[in-house]
Amino acid sequence: MSNRIFNFSAGPAMLPTEVLEKSAVALVDYQGKGFGIAEVSHRGKEFEAVNDEAMTLCKKLLGLGDTHDVLFLQGGATMLFTTIAMNFLHGSADYLVSGEWSKKAAGAAKDLGKANVVGTTEASNFDHSTPTAEWKLNEGADYFHVCSNETVHGHRLPAWPKHPNLIVDASSEFMSRPHPVGDCALVYGGAQKNLGPAGVVLTIVRKDMYAKQKKVPSKLWSFKDQAEGRSMVNTPPTFGIYILLEVFRWLDAKGGLAAMEKINETKAKAIYDAIDASNGFYKGTVSVKEQRSRMNVTYTLPSEELTEEFIKTASKAGMVGLKGYRTVGGIRASIYNAMPVEGAQALATFMKDFASKKS
Ligand SMILES: Cc1ncc(COP(=O)(O)O)c(C=O)c1O
Known part of the structure; x- marks a missing residue:
């Protein structure tokens, strides 16, 4: 393959x-x-x-x-x-x-x-x-x-x-x-x-x-x-x-949908934890935490420039498709069923590294 x-x-x-x-x-x-x-x-x-x-x-x-x-x-x-x-x-x-x-x-x-x-x-x-x-x-x-x-x-x-x-x-x-x-x-x-x-x-x-x-x-x-x-x-x-x-x-x-849900929770948690632990460098765009999607994780960075740099650097590291929708801006990480846990973890690690270098 x-x-x-x-x-x-x-x-x-x-x-x-x-x-x-x-x-x-x-x-x-x-x-x-x-x-x-x-x-x-x-x-x-x-x-x-x-x-x-x-x-x-x-x-x-x-x-x-x-x-x-x-x-x-x-x-x-x-x-x-x-x-x-x-x-x-x-x-x-x-x-x-x-x-x-x-x-x-x-x-x-x-x-x-x-x-x-x-x-x-x-x-x-x-x-x-x-x-x-x-x-x-x-x-x-x-x-x-x-x-x-x-x-x-x-x-x-x-x-x-x-x-x-x-x-x-x-x-x-x-x-x-x-x-x-x-x-x-x-x-x-x-x-x-x-x-x-x-x-x-x-x-x-x-x-x-x-x-x-x-x-x-x-x-x-x-x-x-x-x-x-x-x-x-x-x-x-x-x-x-x-x-x-x-x-x-x-x-x-x-194992069906219940098994899939557990995997999806793990993936979403990895990224939301990276957002919440970033001291405000990343800001989740959803104002009610209980409503946070487990499929599309949306967040912003402190500036347009940093957002662009984030997307470019992530792409070089093998992570693509991260640009947010135009009416929301920022980043949207879609982590549907096919995204492996390693993918969400790789993004979370990348986010931590990026924030520590730029904040
Ligand atoms: C929740 C939801 N509903 C409807 C649509 C529209 O789908 P389609 O382009 O297949 O008509 C989309 C597309 O992204 C969607 O995300």
């Missing part, structure tokens, strides 16, 4: 090396058959088996029973939050606006109907999300949409809320810890952070939601039709789904 460095990109992001190696083989010669998995019909037995195993393993990892369907959709998470409003927004829906992504989701809903913002922290540049006690939920809302991990701002909902029709954008933390997906109406996530390459959106739908769908212009946007067609209303992103399957196998072999 060629040289692999620590890639802290927010997404598309690092994938486990074993997954990439197995997928690379399957791309060229699938199970010794002389053709690649991306070169066969999605209706053929090879891909059917991949699709089936991916759905089954996904349910196993999430502890899901027969109440929910697993869909592999296209168009990114942006298409999903738009499709959700197209299908389920009748009167009005509730949205927690806690960052760039949930704001965009609420915006898409506002284009199609009435979206009630139950709380927003935009005034403080989304440095945290509105505490639960302050949410202004509407009793008759069609659903309640939250983003469980705000990729740009580096905070998460420590626990997913309870609501009869909860819809969660879990893009940047999907399968990084156990989630109560079985209690949700719909959960979705673009694969390109924790689960696979861009082009697949893992979507879990509670079956009773189909009866609440509005008429949409095409079966492509109908969750019910996609479920009936096993996500094959049209040609699915077959190779992306194959990589997803390899990621599910990898997660299963690691």
Whole structure:
């Protein structure tokens, strides 16, 4: 395998090396058959088996029973939050606006109907999300949409809320810890952070939601039709789904989501400890510590110049993808499932060295 460095990109992001190696083989010669998995019909037995195993393993990892369907959709998470409003927004829906992504989701809903913002922290540049006690939920809302991990701002909902029709954008933390997906109406996530390459959106739908769908212009946007067609209303992103399957196998072999959560806690702690022990050289951008994301660690340095130097020097030391999102600035270290503990530790050590030289 060629040289692999620590890639802290927010997404598309690092994938486990074993997954990439197995997928690379399957791309060229699938199970010794002389053709690649991306070169066969999605209706053929090879891909059917991949699709089936991916759905089954996904349910196993999430502890899901027969109440929910697993869909592999296209168009990114942006298409999903738009499709959700197209299908389920009748009167009005509730949205927690806690960052760039949930704001965009609420915006898409506002284009199609009435979206009630139950709380927003935009005034403080989304440095945290509105505490639960302050949410202004509407009793008759069609659903309640939250983003469980705000990729740009580096905070998460420590626990997913309870609501009869909860819809969660879990893009940047999907399968990084156990989630109560079985209690949700719909959960979705673009694969390109924790689960696979861009082009697949893992979507879990509670079956009773189909009866609440509005008429949409095409079966492509109908969750019910996609479920009936096993996500094959049209040609699915077959190779992306194959990589997803390899990621599910990898997660299963690691001991599932509870085991993954422990590893992710260790990684996040290493970096947050480096921030907190720096005597203010590094400042976490999240104002409520309990909300600190375990996936996207965001912090600033004393100046733009130092930030640039930090990024350049880190890159020379084999750590890339650290530049913060433009509206937040500073550093964002994304440490999704595929980032090894050594990667987070290497960054923490680098941070300590850099701070001791520059402060
Ligand atoms: C939490 C979250 N939701 C939605 C999106 C949008 O994803 P896509 O570009 O796949 O539409 C992103 C992308 O970074 C994200 O982080």
